[in-house]
Amino acid sequence: MDPRGSDDIQNLIAMMAKLPGLGPRSARRAVLKLIKRRDLLLLPLADALQAVATTARECQRCGNIGTADLCDICTDPARATGELCVVEDVSDLWAMERAGGFKGRYHVLGGTLSALDAVGPEELRIPELAQRVSDEGITEVILALNATVDGLTTAHYIVDALENSGAQLTSLAQGVPVGGELDYLDDGTITAALRARKALQ
């Protein structure tokens, strides 16, 4: 018999090791902890996983993850501000929500145009975006895409695609992060920040 437990436990460790941030060693530690705290951690976790596996689905409108056909953001009438924030991935949407500064709705593209991975516009949710801008009376589209070559290429592509939509097209600012020190910034960020400088009131 394997001294590290039965096949079921080994299977659980192998599955846990596939999660981001966990390797085989940390997965073993996590599984041991779960087993030792069966009532407090293991059973509630199993229930929670079962519930999410049954109910989690992609929002049909924005691409967020929720438990209904339309997510909470899309069904909240207070968020129909006419502003639509375009993000690459659900994790970016959640990051924007954590910041709490945006009160409109979102659109998740599901990736960015990528020369390397042969991801073209047809693989992303850009036609759905154009449709939403037209159907929902969107007045401003905020492109909150990553400041990478692929992210910015996608942003420029969307600007072209929505050129005649009538909506104002904006993007997040690029420059010095809050709490950042110039000495530690790369030259590209400093140059971008300098070009995007603004008058102090």
Added chain:
Amino acid sequence: MDWQEDGTLLTIRPHGEGAAIVQLLTRARGLQSGLVRGGSSRKLAPLFQPGARMQATWRARLEEHLGTFTLDPVKSRMADVMQDGDALAALSAITSILAFALPERQPFPALHDGSELLLDMLGTSELWPFAYLRWEQAVLEHTGYGLDLSQCAVTGQTEHLIYVSPRTGRAVSAEGAGAWADRLLPLPPCLTGQPPADRAELLEALRTTGHFLHHHLAAAQGSKPLPAARDRLVARLSRETRATNE
């Protein structure tokens, strides 16, 4: 074994949790791949963008191994192109075509120097579209599909050359084209080194170089199509001409 040289970052792929596999174009060693530990981490990923100039140290136990890179950023080109969609599309096209077309570990010093000059022009000089066309011709030449525009392939004459044979890449005069004219590619003056009169002429020339990139260079690579970034760049450059015509 190890070596140290500056190079331009062409591609970066995440590998495992935090590492990345990076392709650099160096002057003396050509296209070179290597693993960068922590290359897709939050700290390093912003520095490792296509087009960035890096001081690279490559180490491996044997020369044929993938090896590991230690990279120090020398110059980022993102700030120059991030607000200019055409220049950004060109940067994507240049880096992806180089990674697609060049064999690994074979030096192309002239193409390396030309690529560096062109990347430096993006976002800083308005002449870059013409420089890009000349660069595509250089890529074709260095990969064995160069255009021979010195004389007509049919008559041997050196003047009134207005077509290119899509099969051989040789120039054809109006007289030599005869009934085949509609099957030949255009040879606008900018393909011979004269600055283009307008954007339409440049696009005509890109149609010709595009034919050889798609049907000769990419076809020789097997099932891999030419990176779509090149067609997206041409589509962006065409918008201006369409808007003028409308």
